[in-house]
Amino acid sequence: MCLLDQSFTFYLLPFTLHLFFYMNKKKIFLKPKKEESLKRFHPWVFSGAIAKAEGAPEEGDVVDVFDSGKNFLAVGHCQIGTIAVRILSFDQEPIDKEFWKKRLKAAYQLRTGLGLTKRETNNSYRLVHGEGDFLPGLIIDMYDGTAVFQAHSVGMHVSRQEIAAALKEIMPEELHAVFYKSDNTLPYKADLKSENQYLLGKKAGNIAIENSLKFRIDWEKGQKTGFFIDQRENRALLEKYAAGRSVLNMFCYTGGFSVYAMRGGATLVHSVDSSAKAIELTNENITLNFPNDKRHKAFAEDAFKYLDTMPDDYDLIVLDPPAFAKHKDALRNALNGYRKLNAKAFEKIKPGGILFTFSCSQAVDKQQFRLAVFSAAAQVGRKVRILHQLTQPADHPVNIYHPEGEYLKGLVVYVE
Numbered sequence: 001m002c003l004l005d006q007s008f009t010f011y012l013l014p015f016t017l018h019l020f021f022y023m024n025k026k027k028i029f030l031k032p033k034k035e036e037s038l039k040r041f042h043p044w045v046f047s048g049a050i051a052k053a054e055g056a057p058e059e060g061d062v063v064d065v066f067d068s069g070k071n072f073l074a075v076g077h078c079q080i081g082t083i084a085v086r087i088l089s090f091d092q093e094p095i096d097k098e099f100w101k102k103r104l105k106a107a108y109q110l111r112t113g114l115g116l117t118k119r120e121t122n123n124s125y126r127l128v129h130g131e132g133d134f135l136p137g138l139i140i141d142m143y144d145g146t147a148v149f150q151a152h153s154v155g156m157h158v159s160r161q162e163i164a165a166a167l168k169e170i171m172p173e174e175l176h177a178v179f180y181k182s183d184n185t186l187p188y189k190a191d192l193k194s195e196n197q198y199l200l201g202k203k204a205g206n207i208a209i210e211n212s213l214k215f216r217i218d219w220e221k222g223q224k225t226g227f228f229i230d231q232r233e234n235r236a237l238l239e240k241y242a243a244g245r246s247v248l249n250m251f252c253y254t255g256g257f258s259v260y261a262m263r264g265g266a267t268l269v270h271s272v273d274s275s276a277k278a279i280e281l282t283n284e285n286i287t288l289n290f291p292n293d294k295r296h297k298a299f300a301e302d303a304f305k306y307l308d309t310m311p312d313d314y315d316l317i318v319l320d321p322p323a324f325a326k327h328k329d330a331l332r333n334a335l336n337g338y339r340k341l342n343a344k345a346f347e348k349i350k351p352g353g354i355l356f357t358f359s360c361s362q363a364v365d366k367q368q369f370r371l372a373v374f375s376a377a378a379q380v381g382r383k384v385r386i387l388h389q390l391t392q393p394a395d396h397p398v399n400i401y402h403p404e405g406e407y408l409k410g411l412v413v414y415v416e
């Protein structure tokens with residue numbers, strides 16, 4: 001009996017000590033019956049669900065969340081706004097370097113299992129996709145050993161050095177720099193005046209490899225983290241359709257779809273973007289993979305203007321516009337925008353043409369997007385069949401309890 005007691009204490013002591021030292025003084029208590037979504041592992045607490053706070057939590061602080069009966073529910077980052085807490089863990093545990101290491105390691109193992117970390121054929125992938133990797137507010141994209149780190153919450157901003165150090169420990173060979181780029185992603189009202197900078201290492205080679213193709217990535221000055229990794233598999237699908245076809249890549253940015261179309265054997269490829277810098281990057285990426293290949297031309301022009309006045313008809317058109325709806329209130333205008341844009345493409349595409357059409361607006365769901373493309377087809381009166389329904393790749397996972405994480409929608413349609 002005595003022996004049993006001793007061993008009991010022996011095993012439990014480290015656990016109780018650990019909990020004792022980890023006594024989070026900042027607490028949030030929910031109103032009665034407001035714990036249901038957290039019990040179903042949804043990773044957000046809305047401000048309307050909160051009854052009271054203890055310990056004066058401030059934006060960016062780690063807080064423990066309890067139900068109205070004072071039972072522990074979760075721990076997360078506090079923030080100002082409709083989403084008041086973003087949950088990091090449903091276990092009562094400290095949010096320290098060990099925690100970041102555990103989460104980052106799981107994210108890295110997932111990508112390794114997907115074959116994305118084989119350096120010879122692919123060195124660009126999304127390592128952390130926010131809620132999809134149980135790290136709300138954090139995005140990390142990898143380009144040839146440089147991690148581009150975006151904080152979308154003040155909590156992730158506060159923890160940036162600790163996260164960078166944890167990252168170095170879990171991938172010591174592969175990682176040689178961490179570039180922090182959150183000037184456009186942090187909550188505006190937090191007024192952090194965050195500067196883009198290297199948290200670790202320094203600027204190094206910026207040629208990323210994706211499916212054995214080369215891309216120069218300008219993560220310091222480019223849009224988002226410098227490249228749209230989320231279209232990797234959709235670009236690979238386009239490669240299969242490119243042979244013998246003339247291709248228009250509308251909203252080309254760094255020319256991702258164009259480079260794949262060239263490798264797929266397109267007869268000509270035209271890339272269009274309203275940004276002159278994007279056209280420069282596209283031309284560079286084409287030259288990097290297909291020097292002196294005369295099949296490609298790029299134009300800095302507005303999409304609608306180009307589609308209205310373009311001299312050529314195309315067999316294959318890609319429409320990958322920026323998010324038309326950043327918020328739910330912009331939904332109607334956004335759907336109208338998608339309809340108009342797709343209608344232009346349906347007017348112009350050659351008979352037997354293939355259209356790759358996308359929406360990356362989180363506020364537009366796949367049914368609404370499909371309806372917008374349907375309306376465009378009906379308006380122009382072309383016969384259209386859906387060949388593929390596309391989404392984001394596996395390194396942009398969707399937490400099943402957080403369906404909001406599914407943002408990329410695409411259709412590949414055949415136009416008679």
Ligand code: SAH
Pocket residue numbers: 227228231251252253254255256257272273274275278301302303304320321322
């Ligand atoms: N397809 C790209 C990503 C597109 S991002 C890829 O695979 O990497 C959206 C692009 O649309 C941006 O480069 C932006 O400059 C461009 N853009 C925004 N508004 C535009 C407009 N009205 N006409 C043409 N391009 C536009």
